[in-house]
Amino acid sequence: MALLVWFCFCSLFGAALSCEAYIKTNQWPGRSLIVQMFEWKWLDIADECERFLGPKGFGAVQTSPASENLILNLDGGIRPWYERYQVMSYNLVTRSGDEADFLNMTTRCNKVGVRIYVDVVFNHMTIPHNNSVGTGGSTADPDNYSYPGVPYTKEHFNFPVCEVTDYTNATEVRVCQLGGLQDLNQTSPYVRQKITEYLNKLIDLGVAGFRVDAAKHMWPEDLNEIYKRLNNLNMNHGFRRNSRPYIYQEVAKDGVVTYMEYKDMGDVTEFTAGAELALIFSGRKPLKTLSSWGTTALDMMPSDNAVIFVDNHDTQRNGFILTYKNETLYKAAIAFLLAHPYGQPRMTSSFSFYSFDQGPPADSDGNIVSPVINEDGSCAEGWVCEHRWPSVYRMVRFRNEVHNTAVTNWWSNGNNHFAFSLGRKGFIVFNTEGIELNEELQTGLPAGTYCDIISGQKEGSVCTGKNVTVSSNGAAVITLSGVGQELHLAIHVGDENMALLVWLCFCSLFGAAFSCEAYIKTNQWPGRSVIVQMFEWKWLDIADECERFLGPKGFGAVQTSPASENLLLHNDAGIRTWYERYQVMSYNLVTRSGDEADFLNMTTRCNKVGVRVYVDVVFNHMTGDHETNIGTGGSTADTDTWSYPGVPYTQEHFHHPICDINDYGNATEVRICQLSGLKDLNQTMPYVRQKIINFLNNLIDLGAAGIRVDAAKHMWPEDLNEIYRRLNNLNMNHGFRRNSRPYIYQEVSKGGAVTFEEYKDLGDVTEFTAGAELALIFSGQKPLKTLASWGTTALDMMPSENAVIFVDNHDTQRNGFILTYKNETLYKAAIAFLLAHPYGQPRMTSSYYFTDFEQGPPADTDENIISPVINEEQMCDGGWVCEHRWAPVYRMVAFRNVVHNTAVTNWWDNGNNQIAFALGKKGFIVFNTEGTELNRQFQTGLPAGTYCDIISGQKEGSVCTGKNVTVSSTGAAIITLSGVGQELHLAIHVGDEVGSKA
Helix, strand or coil: CCCCHHHHHHHCCCCCCCCCCCCCCCCCCCCCCCCEEEECHHHHHHHHHHHHHCCCCCCCCCCCCCCEEEECCCCCCCCCCHHCCCCCCCCCEEEEECHHHHHHHHHHHHCCCCCEEEEEECCCCCCCCCCEEEEECCECCCHEEEECCEEECHEEEEECCEEEEECCHHHHHHHHHEEEEEEEECCCCCHHHHHHHHHHHHCCCCCEEECCCHHHHHCHHHHHHCCCCCCCCHHHHHHCCCCCCCEECCCCCCCCCCCCCCCCCCCCEEEEHHHHHHHHHCCCHHHHHHHHCHHHHHHCCCCEEEECCCEEEECHCCCCCCCCHHHHHHHHHHHHHHHHCCECCCCCCCCCCCCCCCCCCCCCCCEEECCCEECCCCCEEEEECHHHHHHHHHHHHHHHCCCCCCCCEEECCCEEEEEEEECCCCCEEECCCCCCEEEEEECCCCEEECCCCCCCEECCCCCCEEEEECCCCCCCEEEEECCCCEEEEEEECCCCCCCCCCHHHHHHHCCCCCCCCCECCCCCCCCCEEEEEEEEEEEEHHHHHHHHHHHCCCCCEEEECCCCEHHHHEECCEEECCCCHHHHHHCCCECCCCHHHHHHHHHHHHHHCCCEEEEECCCCEECCCCCCCCCCCCCCCCCCCCCCCCCECCCCHHHHHHHHHCCCCCCCHHHHCCECCCCCCCCHHHHHHHHHHHHHHHHHHCCCCCCCCCHHCCCCHHHHHHHHCCCCCCCHHCCCCCCCCCCEEEECCCCCCCHHHHCCEEEEECCCCHHHHHHHHHCCCCCCCHHHHHHCHHHHCCCCCHECCCCCCCCCCHCCCCCCCHHHHHHHHHHHHHHHCCCEEEEEEECCCCCCCCCCCCECCCCCCCEECCCCCCCCCCCCCCCCHHHHHHHHHHHHHHHCCCEEEEECCCCCCCEEEEECCEEEEECCCCCCEEEEEEECCCCCCEEEEECCCEHHHHHCCCCEEEECCCCCEEEEECCCCCEEEEEEECCCCCCCCC
């Protein structure tokens, strides 16, 4: 009963009818722009999602109507654009394609992070025509109000027939015909049902939301009844459980009907935005007017209700508005729209037109012609493709970078020069004065030289357009002519040429951390953070698991087993071991997990569904001494002479004289002697470094997002730094941003003279203390209250920003006392704590069953790894544990994603083995290993409501399959937890409430 008091108010006083709001966009985190692909075909949109919109960070596409429409032929045989808004049936067949094409589009666009919103028309059907035939072959008799394709008959329309002429009469606006279009009666249960069935069909096919055409002309009560009967979004398309469709409604401003009647049911189109931008950028109002953007001073609705745009398909053809025909002013206006945080932005991608009626480019048979992409990236064949204009799509990235920041450092000259910052992330300047702007302005950005994204971009280490140098105090001298194309300039973090210039110079002078570079950006999709180590999985099996489970469940990345060719190694019983993967024969990508083609298949498919791939890389050493040395790819070696022709390495490339590590108090011995008899490479040698760099760059080129560096502790930090700094940027063809660096985390176990401090400025570092402490605490050797010091020096733990943390990994599972899948109940509780607490970068292990230290993965008689089999319970068979599929585990991944960037609050413990804490106002978790029942009132920090415990069950429809927790209006809740059997912890978070209607 979330927000119970408020909902009761709604029920009593009728506020907003049902008080439901369908205003979550369902876009991927960090994206927000909708592009209206006006009159594009479905398969063309699918292509554009994959090749351009996804990689460039667009959030969603608004399509033209998908329902069968009337075929209209005007004088000269022209098919007009507005035929799409004259409905013949709700069958999905138009000039844009059929139902199969539509599903193809939603599937492909959703996979690359571009949501589909459909322009839906259900206010009306057609106007009367002598020959009424639809794009799918349906016929109609408009004189008798007969549309057999639905079917609708006369009783389903508003009568008596009237035309909307008086917009001050709300009833007339809702029950009379708009432009002669036969007006449906949505109050009729039958009509509501037909509309609901149509919209639910679209939802089942993978759409994320709707733009409701002519919403102003329908009663809000009727719309509410339709909206509340809509299905949740289809989880097979990557939507979270219980996600609702995003709805935005066309409500033009004039007359007695206002947006206030619709705002609580969904977003509303804010036509004032385009009208004001046209007046301001054309010079009819000064630019300084924009200081009131998004306020009542400009008669604009609140930001959280507004869908804003410079133009759309209607306004392009009516009145004074900026369009592609005013290219320079349009680019400046769209830049402002995207830079300012007000509203939900939408832009239009048009076709060229010369008359009001003109439809899209078409052949002699009336078939829409596909856009052709020119060598310079622009469109041909009559398509404008404003979304492909460089200064436009770079502003899409600007908006994504400055997401959730506020306008600061506003400046204007009182007329047509103005500028503002977006937090500490972006800065933009406009000049339509006609005379040069030359001012020192406060940008708010870190010191550095930034590339202006309007006049050019960063390529390598240079700007192709203008650049702006920001001083250490955030100030910069900005010059902008205000004539020709030079009306605006924009810079943002991430597009620096020499960013943090002063700090880098300090590093160069004083040698701090060698190069002062840190490879600690995970490259995961926003709102995701959990790495799962898919130990010994095959590449194609990981690809399948990314698509069917890891992506939909919100996992951020997989860590693979080593990809380099390894020694074929049998133990005394003739069994292939797991540790053979860590004995390197060559850097060829061929192992029992697959070959290079399989690896590329995996990275391509996983990246498309938002799961990054980090590879466990081994380059401290090669193999140990063995009588037979044959690799998984057929390479051979002569370990007696230190010869590895698959690379090739010879004796000179290894550390000599030979020694074994015995004294971990001697840092030199740790770095140049053999680890467990493995032949120790000399990474100080340029030749060895280059071979390693080539290997790592091959992985990067194939789509890897980062690397886990095995045995990093056994290599000199200076050598690692030289290797890391020569790595390629990530491959943009796999959806990475320009100049993204690989994420690097390094295995540095604790003990001896070598410490994490030597490696932390090169990348993240594995924090083995986490798993050791969790084992002690959850097994009862230390009390749970110890976790109040989690992530601090009191537990000898490194700073959060450096730490990769885990309950277990492939090594620790087999060594010493640690929690693993074999301690299932305690393990689930420990992983829940690890994922709930904001400390560190969490990683979990997905294992296979083993009874012997050396035992390798499940394999057939030919020693081929057996693929996991997914059973009816969605768990794994075939010898695989698949901890990541345990329900309390993957639901905690969702919990972590929800509470991302929150801090621990409301900590409570009983001084022993009962603890609880909140994560901001988003989540709350309780643990009890005391063995006696916990029953008390807690301050959860959450909004009022009834929440489903995600450990004992989940939300299904309007009920919890497990326990539920009722939070009062003060945030308090009484929680009972037995502390015995499976019931050691409980977790609730926003988004998993039940009883959201009262």
